Amino acid sequence: MNNFKKKFRRFIRGKGGLATLISVIGAIVLALFLMLIGIIYSDYDGDWSKIPEFLGSKLMVTIYIVGGLIIVVLIYIYVMFKRKEDI
Secondary structure, X not given: OHHXXXXXXXXXXXXXXXXXXXXXXHXXXXXXXXXXXXXXXXXXXXXXXXXXXXXXXXXXXXHHHHHHHHHHHXXXXXXXXXXXXXX
16 A cells, blocks of 8 residues: 555656646546536437436535535645645
8 A cells, every 4th residue: 555655646746647637537527527418418308408407406416515525535635745745
C-alpha cells in the first residue's frame, strides 16, 4: 500500500499528472451525463419535458449529493498531498 502511495504521488507530481487526472474525471462525468440524457430521451420517445422532471427526482438528487461528496473527498486528497509536499 505504501508503494502505491509513492507511485501515485509521483504520477500526480509528474508533468501533466494532475491535469490528466482532472481531465479524465471530467470526461467521465460528461459521458455519463450525455448517456443519461440519451437514455431519458429514448425512453420517453423524444418528450424533452420529461428530462427536467427526471433530473429533479429523488434518485437524481441522491446521485448529485454522492457526486458532491466525491468531489469534496478529491479536493481533500489534493490538499493533503500539497501539505505533505510543503513539509
